[in-house]
Amino acid sequence: MRRGSINTALAPASLVLGAAALALALSLSLLRSDDSAQAVEFGRISATVIPPDGPRRDLCLLHAETPRQIQRGLMGVTDRALGGCDGMAFTFSADTTGPFWMRNTPLPLSIAYFDAKGRLVSTADMKPCGDHPRCPLYPPAREYRLAVEAPRGQLPGLGIVPGARLVLGERGCDPGPRLTRTAGA
Template identity: 45%
Template structure:
């Protein structure tokens, strides 16, 4: 089980995990869009390396990407190349350590 912060407003999503110096191993942040969404995430002013899982409306993981901290522009964009309903950020490498992969499903309570 994972404890997540929910980023459901534009302001929450824009802030994300920027400025954090750590993230507990059993925590993450979920970004909910409530509709099909295109585009990627960037790591500007994010200080910790993260992995991100993009998922569809049914919770199926569509892609998992590892992201590096970025302190100054230009920062790369991490884009799954498909539309998605949400994304889950955790410490880098956590999905692999947990045996989570593309095609698995995210379930939220």
Template identity: 40%
Template sequence: MKLSSLLLSCALLLPLSLPVAQAQSPFLAQPQLDLPRATLQAGRQQISVQLAETPLQRQIGLMHRRQMPGNEGMLFVFEQPGVQCFWMKNTLLPLTAAFLDDAGRIVNLADMQPQSEQQHCSAKPVRYVLEMNQGWFRQHGLRAGMRLKHPVFDAALAPAGR
């Protein structure tokens, strides 16, 4: 085989290997910033949240973010209630997770440290988890039993058949 043919064969194979490596690592240290948004009401505070609704969006979450504005967060939306557990691998910000039931009521809060693999779980089955900068809930006087407001939470409170 001529050297030029060998080089051409190698050149054709090289680009084929790059997408495989990228496919094995979907995160590539990039924060997800283009998710749909919603506004929640927490007491007198409005919170702008990104919605993590798919399994991949929930898996990436707030990984690789270096900062997040004070009244912003991420709302993880699950199809059905379940005990939800979170960890902070590849997450650079200290966060607090609020585990919320179907009606938007805070079941429990968990402070989470950056880049930790420690599990933080809901005290009972929940459908939503809201992550905010650590201390945000405390600063605004929000604790377990209090309810956040959004039309999707209100629907859970409506009587059946309505």
């Protein structure tokens, strides 16, 4: 045997063992990150609704802007007062037509979709749905850039009516108390 041939023969085995250890460590870290998804926090953002008739309305909205926040939304929330906020704003970096759904969302909600210029696209009332993948989908009438969810029936009281526009502020707003979620949500 030549010198170094043993190391060369063992190299593929050590690479396989190293790759397996790396894969195991990565899998464990992903499991931990799934557990932390239970603790998604949301910022708050001010907004102004400009209805076609009537006074402007200043809102304080929970703000979902990261993919994890957008995916989580109001799942598990039971507090109809939304911790003192008027609703939740979902902001996207590009126009989308993706529908919303109510999986694991016990609170009945209404949704309003707005285009990139803040013009109301469409609204829908959404029914609670349990923990199963066959929950109804609520698509917009056309592309949108921003969506606002509020407890069902409250959109008109927020000034969100046909012809309304929504302008997001660049500042936060009074956060109020924390949201209440159901256990395990």
